[in-house]
Amino acid sequence: MKYTQGLYPIISKKSIAAEIYDMTIRCPHIAGAAVCGQFVNIKADGFMLRRPISICGIDKEKGTLRIVFEVRGKGTKALSQLSEGQLIDIVAPLGGRGFTLLEKDKKxxxxxxxxxxxxxxxxxxxxxxxxxxxxxxxxxxxxxxxxxxxxxxxxxxxxxxxxxxxxxxxxxxxxxxxxxxxxxxxxxxxxxxxxxxxxxxxxxxxxxxxxxxxxxxxxxxxxxxxxxxxxxxxxxxxxxxxxxxxxxxxxxxxxxxxx
Incomplete structure (x- = not known):
């Protein structure tokens, strides 16, 4: 499992439901390596343990990842308070096994x-x-x-x-x-x-x-x-x-x- 740790800019962030947030992060190297079903591990300031969040979107051409997460505690609450333009500390892509995608014409x-x-x-x-x-x-x-x-x-x-x-x-x-x-x-x-x-x-x-x-x-x-x-x-x-x-x-x- 190959992964990268670094600080990456948040290029968009919005609330999409009660205590649920949608973020897009520019991280070309990670986006280029990520596959469907993997996740990121994010560091929230003031907390030792990172928060694992599933990858909701991968745009390899733009070099971005999209994540959608719910506030479930103080750590994810801190993440929800980050804004566009700020840097976010992530380790990704994580998960040794993602989803198996069949041919597109399969049901x-x-x-x-x-x-x-x-x-x-x-x-x-x-x-x-x-x-x-x-x-x-x-x-x-x-x-x-x-x-x-x-x-x-x-x-x-x-x-x-x-x-x-x-x-x-x-x-x-x-x-x-x-x-x-x-x-x-x-x-x-x-x-x-x-x-x-x-x-x-x-x-x-x-x-x-x-x-x-x-x-x-x-x-x-x-x-x-x-x-x-x-x-x-x-x-x-x-x-x-x-x-x-x-x-x-x-x-x-x-x-x-x-x-």
């Missing part, structure tokens, strides 16, 4: 839950009209990136727990309906573990390849601290992989969830 179902939606945008942009994007949120105030997903050309299905935007229900309900009408070549998902667990079962029952991006607390982000261990299985044997180094993307059949 894909792309599923994001809450803040698990941002890393799914580059996948939608890859498949375009051959993708179905299912996004799930708590309520209308938490909805993000729907115009971006629609701009990719994908079919977009919005779900909210309370029905205040889109359709009422869970992403797994929408996935069941999609799988009834067609069999895609691959399913991608990122979000809460309870959501991923159900999606993996649905994909297995439908006989569809599935990849999931796991979210775990991290320290170093490069495999040194061993904080982000997750249970996986390979060749019939259970072992602990590390989300930062061995993932964050895993084949669905490799992932084990604690009951």
């Amino acid at each position: 894909a179902v792309i599923i994001g839950g809450g803040i698990g939606n941002p890393p799914m945008l580059p996948i939608a942009e890859h498949y375009g009209k051959n993708a179905v994007v299912i996004s799930g949120f708590r309520n209308a105030s938490a909805v993000i990136l729907q115009k971006d997903f629609a701009a990719s050309g994908a079919e977009v299905i919005l779900c909210t727990d309370d029905g205040s935007a889109g359709r009422k229900g869970f992403v797994t309900d929408a996935l069941a309906e999609v799988l009834q009408r067609e069999k895609p070549d691959i399913i991608y998902a990122c979000g809460p573990s309870v959501m991923l667990k159900r999606i993996i079962l649905q994909a297995k029952e439908a006989g569809v390849k599935c990849e999931v991006s796991l979210e775990e607390r991290m320290g170093c982000g490069v495999g040194g601290c061993l904080v982000c261990a997750c249970r996986t299985i390979r060749d019939g044997e259970e072992y602990y992989a590390h989300v930062c180094k061995d993932g964050p993307v895993f084949d669905a059949e490799e992932v084990l969830f604690d009951d």
Whole structure:
């Protein structure tokens, strides 16, 4: 895993929902090396541990990365207070394994839950009209990136727990309906573990390849601290992989969830 640490300028920053921020960072070397599904580890002033944030967009020609993150504590609150023109300290691109992108004419179902939606945008942009994007949120105030997903050309299905935007229900309900009408070549998902667990079962029952991006607390982000261990299985044997180094993307059949 090759990565770079440095200070890079924020060229745009805006709030896109309650406590959710969208930043674009100019970092040509990192953007040139990044792949879909990787993440950055950002240092917030006054905090020892960096904050891992998924990559929402990669523009290799412009040399930029886009990140979308939610304020979940004092560290991300400090990051949200940075402004355009300021420098941000990042280590990237991180993640030994990103998403596997098939040929653009293949059929894909792309599923994001809450803040698990941002890393799914580059996948939608890859498949375009051959993708179905299912996004799930708590309520209308938490909805993000729907115009971006629609701009990719994908079919977009919005779900909210309370029905205040889109359709009422869970992403797994929408996935069941999609799988009834067609069999895609691959399913991608990122979000809460309870959501991923159900999606993996649905994909297995439908006989569809599935990849999931796991979210775990991290320290170093490069495999040194061993904080982000997750249970996986390979060749019939259970072992602990590390989300930062061995993932964050895993084949669905490799992932084990604690009951």
